[in-house]
Amino acid sequence: ASRVVAVYARAGIVMVSGSATRSDLTTGQTSPEFFFRTAYSNSQEGALQARYLIAQLGAATAYLIDDSGTYGTDLANSVQAPLRQSGIKVTREAIAAGDVDFSELAGRIAADNPDVVIFEGFNPEGALLYRQLRDAGYGGTFLSGDGVAVTSDFIEPLGELAEGVVFAGCSLTLPEEFLSDYVEIIGSEPVTGFPAHLADAATVLLDAVAQVAEEGEDGSLVIDPLELRDAVSASTLLFGVSGAIAFDENGDRVGDGATVGLTMCKVEDGRFVNFEF
Structure with missing residues (x-):
C-alpha cells in the first residue's frame, strides 16, 4: 500500500x-x-490492545510475537510502546510466515508463564502457535489482532480449544x-x-x-x-x-476504540462475541 x-x-x-x-x-x-x-490504523489497534491488557487484565508480564511481516511488525510495535511505558515487562520474539513448528518457543514461554502472549500476524501461524502453546502447558491469556480473528482460519481448525481467546479488530455489529x-x-x-x-x-x-x-x-x-x-x-x-x-x-x-469501528471480542461457543471494557 x-x-x-x-x-x-x-x-x-x-x-x-x-x-x-x-x-x-x-x-x-x-x-x-x-x-x-x-x-x-495499527497504531489505534495497538493502543486498544494495550488498554485492555493494562486496565482489564492487569498484566505484569507479556510475550509479544510478530510474524516478521510488515503488518505484524507494525502492530507489535504499536502495542509494545504503551505496554512498556506502563511498566509491563515485554519479551519480544519473532517467527517467520510459513513456519509450522513453534515447539521450542512454546516451551520457553510455558516455562516463563507470562500473564499474556500476544501474537501479531496472520493464520495459519496464529492458530498453530496457539495450539502449540497449549500443548506445551501454557494456560495464560492469548491475545491477537484482526489478522487472526477469522472463523474459518482460527475457530474452525481449533474447535473448543479456541474458546476464550481474545482479539482486537473484530467484525462489527x-x-x-x-x-x-x-x-x-x-x-x-x-x-x-x-x-x-x-x-x-x-x-x-x-x-x-x-x-x-x-x-x-x-x-x-x-x-x-x-x-x-x-x-x-x-x-x-x-x-x-x-x-x-x-x-x-x-x-x-478521529477517535479510538469503538468510535473508529474498532472492537474487542473473544471466542464464546464457537463464535466471536464483541465486548466492552
Whole structure:
C-alpha cells in the first residue's frame, strides 16, 4: 500500500482506504496529503490492545510475537510502546510466515508463564502457535489482532480449544439494512469489519466528488484534485456504517476504540462475541 500511496500522491489522486491499516501510511505523508482512511490504523489497534491488557487484565508480564511481516511488525510495535511505558515487562520474539513448528518457543514461554502472549500476524501461524502453546502447558491469556480473528482460519481448525481467546479488530455489529444488502450481493455475511469501513470510504469519496465536480462543455466531469482533497479532509459523515467519520490532520480517522469501528471480542461457543471494557 505504501508504494501505491506514494504514486497516487505524486499524481495528485485522492485515495480513501477502508482496509489499509499500516501506521505510517498517514504519518509518513508529505504535504499536501492525498491519502485518507476510514479504517482504523495499527497504531489505534495497538493502543486498544494495550488498554485492555493494562486496565482489564492487569498484566505484569507479556510475550509479544510478530510474524516478521510488515503488518505484524507494525502492530507489535504499536502495542509494545504503551505496554512498556506502563511498566509491563515485554519479551519480544519473532517467527517467520510459513513456519509450522513453534515447539521450542512454546516451551520457553510455558516455562516463563507470562500473564499474556500476544501474537501479531496472520493464520495459519496464529492458530498453530496457539495450539502449540497449549500443548506445551501454557494456560495464560492469548491475545491477537484482526489478522487472526477469522472463523474459518482460527475457530474452525481449533474447535473448543479456541474458546476464550481474545482479539482486537473484530467484525462489527452491522446495521441490519447494510448486512442484508451485503448478503444479497456477496452471498454470505462479512467475516471482518472491513466491508463497513470500505462502504464508508466510498461514501466519503463520492460525497466529496459531488461537492466539487463541475460539468465540462463536453459533458465530462472536471474535478480539481486539490479541491477534492480538501473536501475529503473536511468530511463529517455522522452516520457511517462503521460509525461517525472525520479525519485528523494526517488523514487518520478521529477517535479510538469503538468510535473508529474498532472492537474487542473473544471466542464464546464457537463464535466471536464483541465486548466492552
